[in-house]
Amino acid sequence: MPKLGLIGCGAMGSALAKGIVKHGGVSPDNFYVYDIVPERMEDLVLSLGCRSGNLEELCRECDLLILAVKPQDVENVLASMAGFFRKEQLLVSVAAGISTRSIEKLLPAGSKVIRLMPNTPCLIGAGAVAVSSGKEVTLEELEYVESLLTPLGMVKRVPEKLMEAVTGLSGSGPAFAFYFIEALIDGGVEAGLSRDLATDLAAQTVLGAARMLLESGRHPAELKNAVTSPGGTTSAGLLALEEGAARAAIIKAVTQAARRAGELKRE
Ligand SMILES: NC(=O)c1ccc[n+]([C@@H]2O[C@H](COP(=O)([O-])OP(=O)(O)OC[C@H]3O[C@@H](n4cnc5c(N)ncnc54)[C@H](OP(=O)(O)O)[C@@H]3O)[C@@H](O)[C@H]2O)c1
Known part of the structure; x- marks a missing residue:
């Protein structure tokens, strides 16, 4: 052995x-x-x-x-x-x-x-x-x-040429995910939940969504659309994310982290 x-x-x-x-x-x-x-x-x-x-x-x-x-x-x-x-x-x-x-x-x-x-x-x-x-x-x-x-x-x-991109996504990604979960918790508290309850619900929601994505093999947009009814609550929430340019911010978080990984390599 x-x-x-x-x-x-x-x-x-x-x-x-x-x-x-x-x-x-x-x-x-x-x-x-x-x-x-x-x-x-x-x-x-x-x-x-x-x-x-x-x-x-x-x-x-x-x-x-x-x-x-x-x-x-x-x-x-x-x-x-x-x-x-x-x-x-x-x-x-x-x-x-x-x-x-x-x-x-x-x-x-x-x-x-x-x-x-x-x-x-x-x-x-x-x-x-x-x-x-x-x-x-x-x-x-x-x-x-x-x-x-x-x-x-x-x-x-x-x-190996993709290692910096990997660093930006899955290497730094847990911090981005914690940031998102923290924001979900703050949202829950603002909406009236206790912080403990909001923490459990936020973490389980992200865990469950990630597992559904991996286990179903479906596209994330398809899973998102399946829970977004016309004029409903999720649609209102998604509009707020788009107005806050959340998608662009997340894309930039990954690409900036990958760029920084490349800089550190050269240093
Ligand atoms: N932590 C992460 O999330 C993560 C993710 C991806 C990759 N990595 C990589 O994993 C590596 C380790 O990171 P880490 O967070 O585990 O660091 P760490 O907690 O500082 O562990 C490194 C250990 O190595 C010891 N060490 C330093 N010089 C040594 C030597 N000459 N001989 C033997 N041991 C020595 C350090 O002692 P001292 O504390 O006295 O220096 C420390 O105990 C890094 O290269 C990092 O890039 C980490």
């Missing part, structure tokens, strides 16, 4: 580790973690029953390494691994804006690199993860990594 290692046990690294280990993608005995903050590493060891080690030990023991440090720390970590990383190993990076090509350049020639763009709902198994592979990765290796990720939510294979 392959051995896996995690470098960086912060928010995203821990979510990936929990999703993979708890759903049997790897046994705790075959999962190693490392972080420069020992307490973060120990938290995962305690909660998952996995092993810890230093960078050299992870490189020696593991077939696949997940790199989950901040983008600005990637170069340092790869430099510290330089003498130990073997090109038969697979490196899976979640660092936003760092291309497989720039990681390959910092590893031995011929190294295999896969890049992910997860989002925070991965923490509860309801995430969206986009996956792109570097030029040395085989289809079998890519499929193996995708199978490890399925407990975290939906997994989509995308060409």
Whole structure:
């Protein structure tokens, strides 16, 4: 059975580790973690029953390494691994804006690199993860990594040139969705509901609408039209959204976030 290692046990690294280990993608005995903050590493060891080690030990023991440090720390970590990383190993990076090509350049020639763009709902198994592979990765290796990720939510294979667009939509998207839900709650409160009741109703409404869209396979406009009767309440609400240019604002939120992801990559 392959051995896996995690470098960086912060928010995203821990979510990936929990999703993979708890759903049997790897046994705790075959999962190693490392972080420069020992307490973060120990938290995962305690909660998952996995092993810890230093960078050299992870490189020696593991077939696949997940790199989950901040983008600005990637170069340092790869430099510290330089003498130990073997090109038969697979490196899976979640660092936003760092291309497989720039990681390959910092590893031995011929190294295999896969890049992910997860989002925070991965923490509860309801995430969206986009996956792109570097030029040395085989289809079998890519499929193996995708199978490890399925407990975290939906997994989509995308060409790497689309990673900034993915970052703008599903990477930043949870924040846009929370913003929309918060506004729904404020609307409910303004209309006379208690904040607790409005919160439950708003969150369940967005969850239910998203599930209906995915499960029915129907176009969102078709589902919207089905609940919009002539001269009715929903029609009045939709007119208010159009008057407030909500659609244009949402489109711009995604495109501006994607543009910013591209800028950060160049920086
Ligand atoms: N969180 C998200 O929603 C999200 C979404 C998509 C992608 N990502 C990507 O996921 C990566 C991790 O993000 P995060 O939010 O999980 O960050 P985080 O919570 O800061 O976790 C990173 C961890 O790595 C540690 N670290 C720093 N340098 C290290 C080194 N040289 N060796 C080992 N560990 C080191 C950090 O310690 P210190 O705190 O001491 O630096 C921290 O514990 C980022 O590249 C980000 O772009 C995150």
